[in-house]
Amino acid sequence: MINYAVQRFIQAIIAIVGVLTIVFVVMHLSGDPTLLLVPQDASAEMIAELRSQLGFDRPIYVQYLDYIYGLTHLDFGMSVVQRVPALDIVASRLPYTIQLAAGALLVAIGVGIPAGIIMATMRGSVIERILTAIVVTGQSVPTFLSGILLIFVFGVTLRWLPTSGAGELSAMIMPSIALGALSMSTFARMTRIAIIDELSKDYVRAGRARGLSLGQVVFRHVLRNASIPVITIAALEIGNLLAGAVIIETVFAWPGIGQLAIQSIQSRDFLVVQVIVLLISFVYVLTSVLADLVYVFVDPRIRLVR
Amino acid sequence: MNTAASPLLSVDNLTVEIGGANVVDGVSFDVAPGKVMALVGESGCGKSLTSYALLGLLPDAARRTAGTVRLQDRDLTALSERQLRKARGKEISIIFQEPSASLDPLTTVGAQIAAAYQTHNNVSRSEAYDRARQMLADVGIPDPDRRLHQYPFELSGGMCQRIMISIALICSPQVLVADEPTTALDVTIQAQILDLMKKLVADRGTSIVIITHDMGVVADIADDVAVMYAGRIAEIAPVQSLFDDPKHPYTALLLASVPKLHHAPKTDLATIEGRVPTLSEFGAGCRFADRCPLATEKCRIEQPPLFDCGGGHRSACWHIDRMPEIRKVAA
Numbered sequence: 125m126i127n128y129a130v131q132r133f134i135q136a137i138i139a140i141v142g143v144l145t146i147v148f149v150v151m152h153l154s155g156d157p158t159l160l161l162v163p164q165d166a167s168a169e170m171i172a173e174l175r176s177q178l179g180f181d182r183p184i185y186v187q188y189l190d191y192i193y194g195l196t197h198l199d200f201g202m203s204v205v206q207r208v209p210a211l212d213i214v215a216s217r218l219p220y221t222i223q224l225a226a227g228a229l230l231v232a233i234g235v236g237i238p239a240g241i242i243m244a245t246m247r248g249s250v251i252e253r254i255l256t257a258i259v260v261t262g263q264s265v266p267t268f269l270s271g272i273l274l275i276f277v278f279g280v281t282l283r284w285l286p287t288s289g290a291g292e293l294s295a296m297i298m299p300s301i302a303l304g305a306l307s308m309s310t311f312a313r314m315t316r317i318a319i320i321d322e323l324s325k326d327y328v329r330a331g332r333a334r335g336l337s338l339g340q341v342v343f344r345h346v347l348r349n350a351s352i353p354v355i356t357i358a359a360l361e362i363g364n365l366l367a368g369a370v371i372i373e374t375v376f377a378w379p380g381i382g383q384l385a386i387q388s389i390q391s392r393d394f395l396v397v398q399v400i401v402l403l404i405s406f407v408y409v410l411t412s413v414l415a416d417l418v419y420v421f422v423d424p425r426i427r428l429v430r
Numbered sequence: 431m432n433t434a435a436s437p438l439l440s441v442d443n444l445t446v447e448i449g450g451a452n453v454v455d456g457v458s459f460d461v462a463p464g465k466v467m468a469l470v471g472e473s474g475c476g477k478s479l480t481s482y483a484l485l486g487l488l489p490d491a492a493r494r495t496a497g498t499v500r501l502q503d504r505d506l507t508a509l510s511e512r513q514l515r516k517a518r519g520k521e522i523s524i525i526f527q528e529p530s531a532s533l534d535p536l537t538t539v540g541a542q543i544a545a546a547y548q549t550h551n552n553v554s555r556s557e558a559y560d561r562a563r564q565m566l567a568d569v570g571i572p573d574p575d576r577r578l579h580q581y582p583f584e585l586s587g588g589m590c591q592r593i594m595i596s597i598a599l600i601c602s603p604q605v606l607v608a609d610e611p612t613t614a615l616d617v618t619i620q621a622q623i624l625d626l627m628k629k630l631v632a633d634r635g636t637s638i639v640i641i642t643h644d645m646g647v648v649a650d651i652a653d654d655v656a657v658m659y660a661g662r663i664a665e666i667a668p669v670q671s672l673f674d675d676p677k678h679p680y681t682a683l684l685l686a687s688v689p690k691l692h693h694a695p696k697t698d699l700a701t702i703e704g705r706v707p708t709l710s711e712f713g714a715g716c717r718f719a720d721r722c723p724l725a726t727e728k729c730r731i732e733q734p735p736l737f738d739c740g741g742g743h744r745s746a747c748w749h750i751d752r753m754p755e756i757r758k759v760a761a
Contacts, residue, residue, distance in 0.1 A: 326528050327531065327534045327535075329532075332518070333519065333523065333526075333598075334518065334523070334549055334597060334598075335516065335517075335519035336515070337515060345537065349535065349536055423536060424538075425535065428584070
């Protein structure tokens with residue numbers, strides 16, 4: 125068990141360093157931010173001086189090693205644009221994204237899993253067909269389009285909900301739905317498949333043979349068994365929601381890290397982008413480690429064998 | 431057939447249809463209290479479907495179109511699903527071929543046995559666990575206290591089948607249906623499970639309907655045998671009478687195909703020519719006719735009824751009188 129945890133930890137570090145390296149290289153290939161920082165009429169000397177001040181004149185591997193060295197001391201660097209620690213900028217935006225992701229996750233799990241259960245257990249019914257239509261829609265409409273459609277219908281036409289900003293709770297409803305829709309479909313489909321798969325197992329028939337109804341067998345045995353693949357999906361979806369927030373936050377002018385990422389990429393604010401990427405990859409890794417721990421809790425075969 | 435005692439379980443004209451074909455066709459048999467009835471036949475002969483139909487547990491694709499299953503004075507086929515649920519596990523139980531797959535992998539065996547008891551008895555958890563512990567001892571599982579807290583994957587196949595038997599019997603049903611209970615097990619474990627089942631019959635007076643394709647199992651445990659072929663009963667008889675004097679060509683050839691200890695090495699084993707007809711090939715006559723050395727035109731046109739040969743021995747063959755010819759073919 126300990127061995128397993130250590131192994132997972134090392135894998136996680138390698139994954140994060142890998143992602144970071146790729147982002148570092150890509151960001152630096154995209155150009156030098158110095159030019160964006162200086163006034164239009166700046167002389168070549170001024171540019172060169174600022175460049176050397178910011179350290180962008182050094183070879184890329186030196187910049188990289190310097191950055192990594194900083195990270196080991198929990199120094200995430202300064203924003204080249206705002207001249208404040210990049211971590212502080214991201215931290216100030218993070219609560220909004222957490223709020224939005226939580227809302228979206230609530231939509232995804234709260235609607236997706238019950239929908240999946242119904243679709244698996246009531247096959248051929250009218251309600252199953254309606255849910256299938258909803259799930260297919262959620263899955264196939266791109267996030268930016270569903271966001272704009274929601275704004276058009278509920279914000280502009282009906283005027284029920286605010287179209288942008290992060291003030292009151294009602295402002296969260298549309299972005300949460302738009303961001304959660306794709307995840308909701310994924311949860312519904314995976315839950316449905318997992319349950320149908322479990323329903324074909326012998327223990328279901330054996331449960332009915334002891335006098336349980338199909339519903340009782342589903343609630344006592346099938347759901348728990350079917351939860352294992354769904355947990356895997358949940359871990360991936362949390363990371364996907366953060367990534368999806370980049371688009372949704374832009375559409376709804378939501379002041380979270382997604383919007384910040386877009387702004388920082390446009391202004392070539394490397395260090396802020398890198399903090400965001402680090403954060404998202406950290407969340408991916410963390411959720412997959414958490415999922416592994418949950419498996420251990422749910423499935424005695426993993427708990428006792430490892 | 432024990433004609434003296436009135437039957438505990440009485441199956442009459444049971445017919446199950448899949449996609450328009452009668453995969454179980456007019457199956458009838460009686461089981462007396464404390465007796466073991468074996469349904470024997472090749473894969474796909476409808477014996478497992480028959481066993482599921484006894485508890486109303488047919489798969490979605492299959493449908494019972496005729497027949498009754500009487501347990502004492504009640505017709506199980508006339509019960510609602512709700513009433514049937516009360517009977518399942520309490521009056522009639524079933525165990526399956528794959529014992530480890532028949533248990534929920536994520537729940538301890540103790541919890542599963544206790545839950546089976548609680549399904550039909552309004553008792554506390556601890557009472558149910560006490561019953562489960564007792565039951566594990568009854569089915570010969572050593573150290574029940576430890577086993578109760580183990581998961582199915584920690585137990586061997588034989589052990590899982592003992593668990594399944596304890597789940598099936600914890601509410602003391604009158605009938606235990608066993609669908610190939612030993613097929614997935616090692617030979618030595620098979621013998622132990624059969625011994626256990628015989629002991630249960632003796633101790634509790636539980637009647638058993640055992641489904642098998644293994645003539646060795648039949649000889650070991652059964653009082654009566656029904657040989658099934660392509661959905662129909664070919665022959666039904668007390669076990670001794672069937673082995674000594676088969677009255678149906680299929681049974682005779684089947685018995686002849688069982689390898690013997692004195693079989694000459696490196697020679698072919700006896701087989702039955704041809705193959706079992708598929709659902710679409712079921713004709714009007716005897717379904718064994720195409721493979722039968724005794725078959726005549728009449729066999730292909732008209733389905734033979736079960737003729738009474740005396741002593742509870744009945745055979746669905748037009749040519750029972752010509753059976754000595756088969757014995758020559760088989761030998």
